[in-house]
Amino acid sequence: MRILAVNWLDRANPQAGGAELHFFEIFRRLVARGHEVTLICSGFPGGAGRDVIDGIRIRRYGRRYSFALRGRPAIREALKEANFDVLVEDINKLPLYTPTLTRLPVYAVVPHLFGLTAFREVSWPVAAAVALAELPLPWVYRRAEFHAISKSTKLDLIRRGVAAERIRVIYPGVDCEWYTPRPEARAGEPTFLYLGRLKRYKGVATAVQAMAILRQRGVEARLLVAGEGDDRRQLERQVRRLGLTDVVTFTGFVSEERKREMMRLAWAVVLPSAKEGWGITNVEAAACGTPALAADRPGLRESVRDGVTGMLFPFGDAGSLAAAMARLAEDRDLVERMGRAARKFAERFSWDRAALETEEHLQLTIDAARRGRRRDG
Numbered sequence: 001m002r003i004l005a006v007n008w009l010d011r012a013n014p015q016a017g018g019a020e021l022h023f024f025e026i027f028r029r030l031v032a033r034g035h036e037v038t039l040i041c042s043g044f045p046g047g048a049g050r051d052v053i054d055g056i057r058i059r060r061y062g063r064r065y066s067f068a069l070r071g072r073p074a075i076r077e078a079l080k081e082a083n084f085d086v087l088v089e090d091i092n093k094l095p096l097y098t099p100t101l102t103r104l105p106v107y108a109v110v111p112h113l114f115g116l117t118a119f120r121e122v123s124w125p126v127a128a129a130v131a132l133a134e135l136p137l138p139w140v141y142r143r144a145e146f147h148a149i150s151k152s153t154k155l156d157l158i159r160r161g162v163a164a165e166r167i168r169v170i171y172p173g174v175d176c177e178w179y180t181p182r183p184e185a186r187a188g189e190p191t192f193l194y195l196g197r198l199k200r201y202k203g204v205a206t207a208v209q210a211m212a213i214l215r216q217r218g219v220e221a222r223l224l225v226a227g228e229g230d231d232r233r234q235l236e237r238q239v240r241r242l243g244l245t246d247v248v249t250f251t252g253f254v255s256e257e258r259k260r261e262m263m264r265l266a267w268a269v270v271l272p273s274a275k276e277g278w279g280i281t282n283v284e285a286a287a288c289g290t291p292a293l294a295a296d297r298p299g300l301r302e303s304v305r306d307g308v309t310g311m312l313f314p315f316g317d318a319g320s321l322a323a324a325m326a327r328l329a330e331d332r333d334l335v336e337r338m339g340r341a342a343r344k345f346a347e348r349f350s351w352d353r354a355a356l357e358t359e360e361h362l363q364l365t366i367d368a369a370r371r372g373r374r375r376d377g
Contacts (some may be wrong), residue, residue: 001030001035001036001085001086001359001362001363001366002035002036002082002083002084002085002086003027003030003035003036003037003038003084003085003086003088003362004038004040004075004078004079004082004084004086004087004088004104005023005027005037005038005039005040005056005087005088005089005090006039006040006041006071006075006087006088006089006090006096006098007019007020007023007039007040007041007090007092008041008042008064008067008071008090008092008093008094009041009042009064010024010039010041010051010053010058010060011023011024011053011054012044012047012051012053012058013041013042013044013047013064014044014228014253015044015064015197017196017197018111018196018276018277018278018280018281019090019092019111019277021280022109022111022149022172022280023039023090023109024053024054024056025172025173025351025354025355026351026354026355026358027039027056027088027355028053028054028055028056029351029352029355030355030358030359031054031055031056032055033355033359035359036057037055037056037057038056038057038059038078038082038084039056039057039058039059040059040061040071040074040075040078041058041059041060041061041067042060042061042062042063042064042066042067042070042071043060043061043062043063044060044063044064047060048060049061059074059078061073061074068094068096071096072096072097072101075087075096075098075101075102076101079101079102079104084104085104085105085366086104086105086106086107086362086365086366086369087101087102087104087105087106087107088106088107088108088109088362089106089107089108089109090109090111091108091109091110091111091113091137092110092111092112094129094130094133095133095134095137095140095141097136097140099140099141099143099144100140104369105143105144105145105365105366105368105369106141106143106144106145107144107145107147107361107362107365108141108144108145108146108147109147109149110146110147110148110149110153110157110277111149111153111276111277111278112149112150112152112153112156112275112276112277112298112299113134113137113153113156113157113160114130114131114134114275134160137160137162138157138160138161138162139161141162142163144166145166145168145361145364145365145368146162146166146167146168147168147170147358147361148167148168148169148170148277149169149170149171149172149277149278149299150169150171150277150278150298150299150302150303151169151302152277152298152299152301152302153169153277153278153298153299154167154169155298156298168357168361170354170357170358170361171278171349171354172278172280172283172349172351172354173349173350173351173352173353173354173355174280174283174284174286174287174346174349174350174351175287175351176287176346176347176350178256178260179260179263179284179285179287179288179346180287180288180289181264181287181288181289181290181339181343182264182288182289183289183336183339185261185264185265186264186265186266186267186335187265187266187267189220189221189222190219190220190221190222190267190325190328190329191221191222191223191224191265191266191267192207192221192222192223192224192266192267192268192269192270192293192325193223193224193226193262193263193265193266193268193269193270193285194207194223194224194225194226194227194269194270194271194272195226195227195254195259195262195263195269195281196226196227196271196281197227197228197229198225198227198228198229198230198231198232198235199229199230199231200230200231200234201273201274201275202229202231202271202272202273202274203271203272203273203274203295203315203316204225204231204235204272205231205234205235205238206272206295206315206316206317206318206321207223207225207270207272207318207321208223208235208238208239208242208244208248209238209242209318210318210319210321210322210325211223211242211244211247211248211322212242212244212318213318213319213322214322214325214326214329215244215247217322217326219322219325219326219329219330220329221247221325221326221329222247222248222249223247223248223249223270224249224251224262224266225248225249225250225251226251226252226253226254226258226259226262227252227253227254228252228253232250235250236250260288263284263285263288263290264288264289264290266285266290267290267291267328267329267332267335268285268290268291268292268293268310268325268328268335268338269281269282269285269290269291269292269293270292270293270294270321270325271292271293271294271295271300272294272295272313272315272316272321273294273295273297273300273315274295274297274315274316275297275298275299276297276298276299276300276303277299278299278300278302278303279292279294279299279300279302279303279304280303282294282300282303282304282310283303283345283346283349284346285342286309286310286342286343286345286346287342287343287346287347288343289336289339289340289342289343290339290342291309291310291311291328291335291338291339291342292304292309292310292342293310293311293312293313293321293324293325293328294310294311294312294313295312295313295314295315295316296312296313296314296315297315300312305341305345308338308341308345309338309341309342309345310338310342311324311327
């Protein structure tokens with residue numbers, strides 16, 4: 001297959017997150033299986049206009065906030081330069097309405113859609129633009145095939161009007177050979193970890209507030225916050241205001257080696273996000289034998305088995321999160337039991353399987369389009 005793909009970011013972009021990890025883990029495997037993949041995405045300071053990562057040919061245009069304008073012309077240009085079998089659009093920011101640009105079959109990868117969640121992150125005019133941009137999706141992509149990364153995302157698409165028969169759920173994988181347990185690495189004192197982008201909708205402020213509640217109750221614990229993002233300054237101000245600088249540490253961006261080390265030392269990872277397609281950090285931590293405390297929201301409730309591999313709490317409820325943290329902080333045996341169950345859960349998922357299922361789905365999409373063209377012809 002010759003695949004033209006579109007994503008707002010690539011893996012080398014400093015703003016890259018779970019959606020980019022998901023894309024590259026799958027499509028680098030397709031390259032290894034003999035397929036050709038060209039990715040159109042936004043640029044970033046210091047990023048070359050042309051690059052190759054894991055065999056995927058990268059073309060960068062504009063910047064993160066100008067890609068909405070630069071992306072569509074870049075797709076047209078690529079379509080004129082070469083013959084492709086399918087156009088893959090990873091819809092994890094604004095949709096680019098790629099079906100209006102080509103007669104090729106379109107394969108839409110959807111981690112999750114923002115909807116009203118956007119109002120938690122950006123100013124209301126921008127949030128309104130995001131929500132409005134998603135409204136025509138069922139009509140514009142009515143002939144596309146959809147790759148949803150969870151049942152929650154599939155249900156969201158169906159509620160919006162996408163035909164259920166056009167959606168296949170393909171769960172993300174996890175590298176269980178890289179992410180492995182090391183019980184002796186667990187920190188001596190209760191330590192919780194948030195790892196990801198620091199964005200308002202991620203709900204990190206709830207975790208900070210939970211730490212303040214733990215202190216009031218006399219529960220000793222610390223919180224590590226790993227990652228960068230627009231909300232870091234606000235979070236640091238919150239930590240200072242609550243007098244938590246001795247127990248909440250911001251580490252900034254961390255390497256893959258340090259990330260694994262932190263997952264192993266944590267008593268649990270914390271993901272208080274308003275919305276996720278899946279919650280890949282929860283499953284990576286699970287592979288390390290570490291439980292997860294996550295908001296009871298779409299996607300997240302699929303990556304955590306409540307009471308088995310971790311605990312769910314109502315979104316935005318710092319008191320409930322603090323109670324879950326206290327329960328683990330006061331019961332090391334519970335941490336280890338949940339960690340063992342989490343590892344077994346993580347072993348159900350693999351990137352090789354996800355890539356093979358995606359390859360099959362792509363081929364079916366291409367074959368169906370060819371049959372349709374023959375009928376029309």
